[in-house]
Structures are given as structure tokens and as C-alpha cells.
Amino acid sequence: MSNIDKPGKSTEREYGVGHKLVGKNYATPDLYAKVTGASKYAEDFRADGMLFCKLLLSPMPHARVKHIDASKALAMSGVRAILTADDLPAPADSITDNGTVIKASKWGERGLTMEPVYQGEPILALAAVDELTAADAIEKIQIDYERLPFVVDPLETLRPGSPNPRTDGNVWVRPAPPNPPSPQVAELKWTHADFADFSQGRLPMGKAPDQWSYGDIESGFKNAALVLDETFVTPNTSHQTLETRTAMAYWQNGKLFLHTGTQSTAQTLPAIGRWLNMDVSNIVFISEYTGGGFGSKVTGGVSMIIPALLAKKANAPVMMRISREEEGFIGRARPSFLGRMKVGFSSEGRIVALDMFVICDNGPYDAQGDAGSSGRIVSLLYQPQAMRWRGLTVLTNTPPRSAQSSPGGMQGITIIEPIIAKAARQLKLDQVAIRRINCPEGKAEFGPVMNGKRAHATSAFLKEALDRGAEKFHWQERVARTPKRIGSKVRGVGVALSCYVGGTIGFDGLFLIMPDGRLRFQSGIGNLGTESVMDVHRVGAEILGVPWEKCDVVWGNTAKNFPYTCASGGSQTTHAMTRAAYAAAMDGKSKLQQIAAKTLGGKPENYEVGGERVFRKGGGAGMTLAQAAQHAIKLGGIYDGHEVPADVNKVTKTSVAALAGQGLIAVAKDNYPRDGATHSYVAAFAEVEVDVETGNYQIIDFLAYADVGSVLHPDALGGQILGRSTLGIGHAIGQKWVIDPHYGIMVSKRFHHTKPPTIMDVPVDMQWEALDIPDPETPVGARGVGEPPVGGGCASILNALSDALGDEVFQRAPVNADTILTSLEAGRPMQRPLTQHI
Amino acid sequence: MPAFDLLQPSSVDDALKLLQQHGPDAWVMAGGLDSFDWLKDRIKRPKVVVDLSGIEQLRGVRPTSDGIEIGAMTTLTEVVNDPLIKKNYGLLAQGAELAASPQIRNQGTIGGNLTQDARCWYYRAGWPCYRAGGNICYADTPEGRNREHAILYADRCVAVNPSDSAPALIALDAKFVMRTPKGERVVDAEDYFIGPEIDITRLHILKPGDLLTSIRIPGTWAGAQFYFEKVRDRNVWDFPLLNVASAMMVSGGNIERMRIAVNGAAARPLRLKAVEDAVRGKPANAATGEMAGKLAVQGAIPLQFNAYKIPLMRNLVKRAIGGVQEATWAAS
Numbered sequence A: 001m002s003n004i005d006k007p008g009k010s011t012e013r014e015y016g017v018g019h020k021l022v023g024k025n026y027a028t029p030d031l032y033a034k035v036t037g038a039s040k041y042a043e044d045f046r047a048d049g050m051l052f053c054k055l056l057l058s059p060m061p062h063a064r065v066k067h068i069d070a071s072k073a074l075a076m077s078g079v080r081a082i083l084t085a086d087d088l089p090a091p092a093d094s095i096t097d098n099g100t101v102i103k104a105s106k107w108g109e110r111g112l113t114m115e116p117v118y119q120g121e122p123i124l125a126l127a128a129v130d131e132l133t134a135a136d137a138i139e140k141i142q143i144d145y146e147r148l149p150f151v152v153d154p155l156e157t158l159r160p161g162s163p164n165p166r167t168d169g170n171v172w173v174r175p176a177p178p179n180p181p182s183p184q185v186a187e188l189k190w191t192h193a194d195f196a197d198f199s200q201g202r203l204p205m206g207k208a209p210d211q212w213s214y215g216d217i218e219s220g221f222k223n224a225a226l227v228l229d230e231t232f233v234t235p236n237t238s239h240q241t242l243e244t245r246t247a248m249a250y251w252q253n254g255k256l257f258l259h260t261g262t263q264s265t266a267q268t269l270p271a272i273g274r275w276l277n278m279d280v281s282n283i284v285f286i287s288e289y290t291g292g293g294f295g296s297k298v299t300g301g302v303s304m305i306i307p308a309l310l311a312k313k314a315n316a317p318v319m320m321r322i323s324r325e326e327e328g329f330i331g332r333a334r335p336s337f338l339g340r341m342k343v344g345f346s347s348e349g350r351i352v353a354l355d356m357f358v359i360c361d362n363g364p365y366d367a368q369g370d371a372g373s374s375g376r377i378v379s380l381l382y383q384p385q386a387m388r389w390r391g392l393t394v395l396t397n398t399p400p401r402s403a404q405s406s407p408g409g410m411q412g413i414t415i416i417e418p419i420i421a422k423a424a425r426q427l428k429l430d431q432v433a434i435r436r437i438n439c440p441e442g443k444a445e446f447g448p449v450m451n452g453k454r455a456h457a458t459s460a461f462l463k464e465a466l467d468r469g470a471e472k473f474h475w476q477e478r479v480a481r482t483p484k485r486i487g488s489k490v491r492g493v494g495v496a497l498s499c500y501v502g503g504t505i506g507f508d509g510l511f512l513i514m515p516d517g518r519l520r521f522q523s524g525i526g527n528l529g530t531e532s533v534m535d536v537h538r539v540g541a542e543i544l545g546v547p548w549e550k551c552d553v554v555w556g557n558t559a560k561n562f563p564y565t566c567a568s569g570g571s572q573t574t575h576a577m578t579r580a581a582y583a584a585a586m587d588g589k590s591k592l593q594q595i596a597a598k599t600l601g602g603k604p605e606n607y608e609v610g611g612e613r614v615f616r617k618g619g620g621a622g623m624t625l626a627q628a629a630q631h632a633i634k635l636g637g638i639y640d641g642h643e644v645p646a647d648v649n650k651v652t653k654t655s656v657a658a659l660a661g662q663g664l665i666a667v668a669k670d671n672y673p674r675d676g677a678t679h680s681y682v683a684a685f686a687e688v689e690v691d692v693e694t695g696n697y698q699i700i701d702f703l704a705y706a707d708v709g710s711v712l713h714p715d716a717l718g719g720q721i722l723g724r725s726t727l728g729i730g731h732a733i734g735q736k737w738v739i740d741p742h743y744g745i746m747v748s749k750r751f752h753h754t755k756p757p758t759i760m761d762v763p764v765d766m767q768w769e770a771l772d773i774p775d776p777e778t779p780v781g782a783r784g785v786g787e788p789p790v791g792g793g794c795a796s797i798l799n800a801l802s803d804a805l806g807d808e809v810f811q812r813a814p815v816n817a818d819t820i821l822t823s824l825e826a827g828r829p830m831q832r833p834l835t836q837h838i
Numbered sequence B: 001m002p003a004f005d006l007l008q009p010s011s012v013d014d015a016l017k018l019l020q021q022h023g024p025d026a027w028v029m030a031g032g033l034d035s036f037d038w039l040k041d042r043i044k045r046p047k048v049v050v051d052l053s054g055i056e057q058l059r060g061v062r063p064t065s066d067g068i069e070i071g072a073m074t075t076l077t078e079v080v081n082d083p084l085i086k087k088n089y090g091l092l093a094q095g096a097e098l099a100a101s102p103q104i105r106n107q108g109t110i111g112g113n114l115t116q117d118a119r120c121w122y123y124r125a126g127w128p129c130y131r132a133g134g135n136i137c138y139a140d141t142p143e144g145r146n147r148e149h150a151i152l153y154a155d156r157c158v159a160v161n162p163s164d165s166a167p168a169l170i171a172l173d174a175k176f177v178m179r180t181p182k183g184e185r186v187v188d189a190e191d192y193f194i195g196p197e198i199d200i201t202r203l204h205i206l207k208p209g210d211l212l213t214s215i216r217i218p219g220t221w222a223g224a225q226f227y228f229e230k231v232r233d234r235n236v237w238d239f240p241l242l243n244v245a246s247a248m249m250v251s252g253g254n255i256e257r258m259r260i261a262v263n264g265a266a267a268r269p270l271r272l273k274a275v276e277d278a279v280r281g282k283p284a285n286a287a288t289g290e291m292a293g294k295l296a297v298q299g300a301i302p303l304q305f306n307a308y309k310i311p312l313m314r315n316l317v318k319r320a321i322g323g324v325q326e327a328t329w330a331a332s
Helices: A031-036 A131-139 A193-200 A217-223 A265-276 A302-314 A324-330 A370-382 A409-427 A431-438 A462-472 A475-480 A538-544 A573-600 A625-635 A650-659 A714-733 A788-805 A817-826 B012-025 B033-040 B076-081 B083-088 B090-097 B102-107 B110-115 B165-171 B273-279 B286-296 B309-322
Strands: A051-057 A063-069 A079-084 A122-128 A142-147 A171-173 A184-186 A210-214 A226-233 A247-252 A255-260 A283-286 A318-320 A337-345 A351-361 A387-394 A445-450 A453-456 A489-501 A508-513 A519-523 A551-555 A607-610 A613-616 A622-624 A664-669 A679-691 A697-707 A767-770 B005-007 B026-029 B048-051 B061-064 B067-071 B175-180 B183-188 B211-218 B225-231 B242-251 B254-263
Touching: A051 A131, A051 A302, A051 A324, A063 A122, A079 A131, A079 A302, A122 A131, A122 A302, A210 A370, A210 A445, A217 A337, A217 A351, A226 A409, A247 A302, A255 A265, A255 A302, A265 A283, A265 A302, A302 A318, A337 A370, A337 A409, A351 A370, A351 A409, A370 A387, A370 A409, A370 A445, A370 A489, A409 A431, A409 A489, A409 A714, A409 A788, A431 A462, A431 A489, A462 A475, A462 A489, A462 A679, A462 A697, A462 A767, A475 A489, A489 A788, A508 A538, A508 A573, A508 A625, A508 A650, A519 A538, A538 A573, A573 A607, A573 A613, A573 A622, A573 A625, A573 A664, A613 A625, A622 A625, A625 A664, A650 A664, A679 A714, A679 A788, A697 A714, A697 A788, A714 A767, A714 A788, A817 B309, B012 B026, B012 B048, B012 B211, B026 B033, B061 B083, B067 B083, B076 B083, B076 B090, B076 B102, B076 B110, B083 B090, B090 B165, B090 B225, B090 B242, B110 B165, B110 B211, B165 B242, B165 B254, B225 B309, B242 B309, B254 B273, B254 B309, B273 B286, B286 B309
Parallel strands: A051 A318, A255 A283, A351 A387, A519 A551, A697 A767, B005 B048, B026 B048
Antiparallel strands: A051 A122, A063 A142, A079 A122, A171 A184, A171 A387, A210 A387, A226 A337, A247 A255, A247 A318, A337 A351, A445 A453, A489 A679, A508 A519, A508 A664, A607 A613, A613 A622, A679 A697, B061 B067, B067 B211, B175 B183, B175 B211, B225 B242, B242 B254
């Protein structure tokens, strides 16, 4: 039975003290539809005359399509059109908010290709009257391929004379300014001598294109009481969202209507515009519900243009249903890291020097930022006194990667945490104590020195979370408990620190006070399961003193006029959009005061807003919000949206123009200051029980104690903390993919091969709690939470395993019966850590 | 999924007639869990699917003069919940309950669980391997991914039998009842399963036109001391890395007789006769278990990634005899 302190469940701990809505639980407006199944995901939509499309996927990891013969397929009755890479528009350049033009990358992924660079890459798509006809027709298409050299192992492509995964090279390099800021593909080969360590199971460390450092690591190592040098490998894990990248599209009067799941409704529109080289005013994007993203659908996926273009070609709506196997190819994955760290500790356990080297298995397409962020996160989370980071982002002919919850952070934490655990054992220090001494605090600095100084966090209260978590988990009692082993069962406890970025700034908030007195929030956030699409607007309702029952949220369709909204990736939404909501609410409040003064006399500051009214301070004249909204329409100008603040984004201006005249329009840009970089933090605790005769183990207890600023919505927060902890735990206990390197072909296609964790694999009563201390650099105090728990989920389990089994059992994750049993038999790690895709 | 004609007979006789009529073009479908994988992957392309789900006589658990008879179309959930099975043949209930997931057990049948095909990921993806009629084993190569493959009795193919109920039924000395064009045929459970040396394309003796109709469990081992353990990567919805099932009659602390079987180690569930003989008359304790475990893995040959199966099988056999110490931890 669990012996984590209770109460402590979100329903029992009081959050949001002093607030009416912020920090309180409520039923989101989409809850009923989700529970009853009434919610419509992309696959649930139908349109008159809708065709179905199937994809033809590359059977080999790298090839050139020399000839396509589709005559037999096109001759079949019911087949309407095929689409190949030749039908794709040239990708458009993109323009940033400050007007900088980013040229479209020549190495970018386009959805269909004549040079597949991984097995499973779509080559063409075919539309037919039904899915069976489409699938039968796909089989009749004959393709003449020229096989090209391929490589699925990032180390292999660094060996002298080895093949390159792209014809131009094998690594992403970032040329120094003033060269183009976007990374370029180049060829990099190490020497035979560089590989000397490989046969010892240690990661070879040849030339790395990216590196930074601060402090003097050499003298740090010289003076260290203990120096450990360890290799560790993290798994490639597909995102495995329950909703695949199914998409449906049709055209009406030159406008494209497109349905698919996304993490970010408003921000997906410009992505579609870029991919299709189209003006966004001719695109309506509908995405009311999304079955999970975890970074794989920040702005949907490029594959969504396939039904759009097929629908145009066939002049009929097209549904593209993506199977689980197809999702395994095109649905994105977290890149594996091959990592090596040399860490110097003082006798008290302080990290005095850290030399970090990582190879990111990038897959064939866009350069992932995981390698870079791993260094920054590790430097923030453990505050090494001196540090060097070196990284390579290596291309392979394996499925494309993308950010996955805590990209780079999760891998970096997973590599260093077992080393810290080992150091604590060797230095005879408590595991909590060694983390406490290295823990970031306040405006902690991190990363390299840039322009004479290092970046710093907005705040960090992780030490407090660690202390409170240790208390709640009864850490000391668990550590002291004897015996550790009964029969074949051994128990172990683990703790890990975790953090990730938690917020951006500068977006717009927009809502209306309607003439009936209700508030209508325009939410451009994606409904990806986190509830931030609704949650952030509670801030506005609270500031205006309107009960939530009198608020409506409009979301999920870009024709509904959304403000400039952050992309929901990198855990930025709660932070970014509560700021925007706060700004809009302040604008709404100010406009109410102005309307009252204009109508009832006096100065705006003589009025206050509350109880669904604006009224003179100390009693007297006032009006309802409904009346104020009616006045706003009469007044026009800034009050009902006929004039727009100059500093809001053009997206917001367009939306306000469309909404003008419907009520009092509250609209503003988040101009609140922020000095640091926003991060959130988690201290994770786990206990495991390992059966050393079977290699099987169970997670007995798990607790995540979070420092995420002010709590916005406890139930949703708990869902994120435990859900993302479980995502991390999956990396420790089994999730992976398996590729046969001789053929370059994925053999793991089903859930029972890739083994994402099930609800049965985590404790029934996993626990979480949050500090609920506001971040000082944001008005609502709330930071993001999606990513910060992931590394802690994984590393706390690994640390508990090494506490139970010793340090000589595993050098890679996931850890399963095979690793445990063979290593225990041999008394040393037996699974070669540097063999990829096993 | 390619189109096929769906035939839904309501009696075993009709099913057999349909199978006769369509010969090799017909595919027999029980719960559909294995079948739909093959069909949706467009690898198996039968012209006709004979769906057994409408044959009432193939469902349910019946007492017999000497034990019970389980219709082949009885779902795994029904097997798990059957009071007679729970009371006398708990070993089978344990094994069946550890198969797959609750949803799959609600649809999957005992006959299907026993007759399902190998799950080797190369074979199931349609690679032209020995088992698929080709002349190579992709899993048994220097770089082949074979963590879940065989350590014993491999012959060209290294796939394993994935059933969780099969070893339990072997340990219970069950008889499998089949209807063939020549009439009824009854075989011992362990003889239902075959390795690649007999037929590399099948895991069992059913030929086209044959049906497994029921499983008879004699009273011989009713209420014996049972042990079932399955080791898998996930706690639900996973095939066994290995499993073990045993039935033991113990008198005065000594093993009078025992039946024990292991699955996941070879292309067929292995009845460990040498172990059964070696432990007869010995005390049912850890020392006997140790001896039996070592005996069980004699001759095992690991592949590149599955050496762990040797200590795992050794330990599972040991535990089947010597038991597992329950760990009761002090509260902290």
C-alpha cells in the first residue's frame, strides 16, 4: 500500500487562496462532449461526395523514385486522382513577426517525395470512392526505385567512409553569423582513432559542430573529490497520440476547409498557408478536439496538405485516415540521445565541473533542438560551477523526429540523473541532499555566456518542492527501512530533479462583453487535452467579477476570429495566454470605467468593476455589464472594436474588425515586463520493487511535487503532472522502437512492440502536489507545466532501479527483464549501450 | 482490408462443409484478434472467411463424467470467470486471465488463443521467411532483432508460440477435440502443437478443413497445487516473454507427480518431461526447484538479444516447484 501522505490529492488541498476562479476546479465546457463521445475529431466529419485517400509508402529507407506507373490504378472504376510530389506547391518562405524572412529549407519535409529518406515515407496518395478501392488501387501502382545508401545508426554515419543519410551529408550544422541563421546539412566524419572508446562501450567523442562552455572545467575536475565518466543511451519513442494524423479537406468557392488535430488552432493556419503557398484568408481550419499531441502536432503536420491538394485535384472532399502503422512512420518521435558525461563532485556532492557530450539521432528531416536544450536544461537544473557542452545533431534514415514533451530536457536529465545517484552512493550522501545542494534557486543562471552574461530563470522554488516532496514521500523513512530484500524481491527508492521551459510572452487577448451581459472569450488555443484552451480565460472572468456560468468560450475554428495566440508547444500556453487574458481583462475593465464615466459622469477612476456591474466607488450610480456593452456599441470606436490598439498583431486586428459592433470588445497585447526565462520545475520520487529472478519490476509509489507558479486549474494541472510523468516513466520501463539495421526497416509496428505504458504499469494512486507560489515575473503568476515532469518521471524510476540493483546493471533506457537478468547473471552491464534501435 | 466473402455457419457440420467446399481459399476466424491483424495488413488474402462466432455448440463450459469440456469458441473472459474452472482448474483461469487485455479477452476465444499464429515481427510483417514459405530467417541473423524469439528447438525458424493458455492446458493433461473431414480426432494437448521440424508454416496440427471444437480437461489434476507465472514487459496487453504452468501433487512434502510446461521458449509450448521425471519423489522445495531449473534449460541456445530467457526459464521452473517467498514490507 502507498504510504505517501494524504491528504494531498488535488481535490483536498486548497489552491488559489484569495481567488474566486483562479486555482479552483470546474467542469470545462467541452467535458460533456468528451465524456459522451459527442465531440467530433477530424475522422468524425463527413461531406457530400467525400472520397477516401490512401498513401503509398516507401518500402526502403533511402531510394530515388525513377518511374511511377499508375495506369492500372487509374483505370479502376472508383479511382479519382493521384497526387505525387510533383503536384505539391513550392514551400513558401516564412516571415517572422518582426518582418525577418526565413527562406524555405531545401532539406525540408514536404509530405510526398520522389526521394524517400526513411522506410514508410509517403511517395504518393490516391483518392477513390471508398477506402477499399483506394487500398486496392495503391497495390496496382508500380514504382521503379533506385536504391540509395542508407544508415539508421547515428554513430555509423560518423565513421570514416560511411554512407550519408541525405545526399548532401549527415549532420545539421549551424553556421556562425552572419551566415544564414537556419541550420544546414553538411558531411562530418570522425577518424578511426575517434572511435577507440567504442569497443569499451563508451561513447566516442570526435569533433562536435556545436559547443559552449563556462568556467574552468579542467581545474574543476582536478579539485573534485569524485569524477565519474559515464555513457548512457535514451530511447527513440514515437509520440503515440491516440488520434492519428487523420485529416479531411474540401474546397468551396476557392476557400479551403481543413479538419485535423492540432496542438495550436490559430498558429496552424499560417503553417497551412506556408505549406500550400496560400493566403491564409482563403483557409478555414477546424480543430475543435485533438486526441493528443505531446509535441508531434504543434502546428498539425505537413501530411494534412495531402487531402487538401487531392480534394482540389479530384474536385471533391477527401478524407485521409491514418492507420496506427502509418502513424508509426509519419507521426513523429522523440530523438534518441547517445550521451556521455564526465562529472566532478566535491565531497559534499556539489557539481564542480561537468563535461557533457550528446549525439541526437535526428532522423532525416528538420534539425531538432533537443541537443541544444539538453545542455541548457542540465546547466539550469544542477547549476554546475563549470560546464562544457558539446552536441551533434546527426541525420539517419529513420522516421522523422519532432519535439516531444521536454525535448532535450528529458534526455539530458535521464543521462545525468543516474550519475548523480551513483555519486551520492560513492560519496555516502543522501540522494535528496545531493540534489538539494545542486538545486537552482531564485533567478538561477544557466547556459553559456552570451554578450557578457548568462541567461537566468524568472524564478525557481525547486528546493522547497524537493523538501516538501521528500517529507510527503517519507523519503528518509523509506531510505532507512530494512531489509531491502525479501526473497527474490528487492526494493529501491529514487528521486530526480526535473525542469523545462514554461512560458513565452507578447501575445494578444480578446473577448467580448455581449449586450446580454455574458462574456465571450475568443480562444485560439488548441484543444489538445490540457484544458488551457478554456482555463486561461478564467483569469478574465475573475478580473471582471463575472461568474463562470455567464462566460462562453469560442474555440476550434479559425473562421471564428481568434487573437494572435501562442503555439501550444514548449509548455508556453498557460504562461503566455494568462498574460494575454490578463491584459485583455484590464482593457475590458478600463473600457467599462470609461463608459460609466461617459454615461454617468465623473472620472473613470471613480468607478469600479465587480458583481457583473460597473459602479461608482462607495455606492451610487452604476450599470450592468449588459448595459455597458449596449453603450459600447453606441459609442463605437475603441469600445466595440471599430478601432483597434495599434500594438496588437495583425491577426488580432483582422479578428477584431470581424467582431466589431457586437459588444464591448476587450483586446490588448501582453506588454508586461519579464526579465528572465520562464521555467517550471518538478521533484519526482519513486519506489520500485524488482524481482531479481524474473527481471520484472513494479512501481510501488510515485510522487511529483511541482513548482509551476500559481495553480490555475488543479484537476487539469494534476492531469498534466501525472500524465507527463507517466510519459517519462514510459521511457524508463519499456517504450522504444525496433529497427533491423541490415534492411533499415522498422519491425516494431504495434503497441505490443513499441510498448507505451498502460495505466496498469503505474501505481493506482500516483500522487502530485504543487507549491502554488506565484512566479514574480508574470501578472497571474502561472507558469506552464506540460514538459517539466517528463524527465523526472523517467529518471526517478531509473534511480530507484539502481538503488535496488546497483550501478552495474543498465547503461540505457528502457530497462526491462532482458537487461536486468543478463546483467545480474554476468555481474556487469551486458546490453551494449551503443547498439541503436534494439 | 481486402474484400472477402463472409460465411457465418450456425453449426459445426455446416462449418466443416464450407471448409471442404472452399478448401485453401477459406480462412477460419474465431474471435478475430489474430485474423484481423493478418487481414488488415493485407498479408493473408482469403477469398472466404468462415466466422465461427454463430456456432452455439462451440461455446460454454460443460461438466463431463471425468472433468470438464470447454467449447473452443468460449471467450477467455468466460474461461476466467467459470466457477468450475476456478474451483478445480484454477491454473487455466490464471493463464487465461494474464492473456492480452480485458477487451481482448472479452472477444478472444480459448480456441483462438491456442491456435493463434506466431508473432515474430518479421513473419507478421509479411517478410518472405521460412515460416512464410521462403528460405531465410530474418530474425536469426547477426543483426536480426530477436529479443522475443526462441532459445530451444529452433530449426531454421526462431519464432515462438505466444499462447498463455496452452501451457496451462498441457499441465492439466487436457485433450484437444478436433473435427476433421475424416471425423472426430482427439489428441493430447502437447501433441496439438508442432515445431518447425514437423511443419515450419504452422504452430499446430490443424490442416485446412479441420476445426478445433473443444478442450477436455480430465479430473486427474483437479485441485492439484498449481503454479502459473507470466513474465512480460507491460502489466497488461503484452505477449509473454516466457510463461510457466505446473500442476503438482504433493504428499508429505514430497512431489508425487507433476506436469509442467513453458511457453515463449520455442515454436511450441514445451512440456518438460525430464523435469517431471527428475522431481518425482523429491521434496517440493527450493533445492529441487534449483535442480529442475537447471535441467529445464539444458541445450538452450541464445540468439543475439535473448540470452536473458535462459536464466528466466531456469528461475520460472524453479519457482514453479519451490515457490516464491511473499515479500511483506514494513511500513515506513
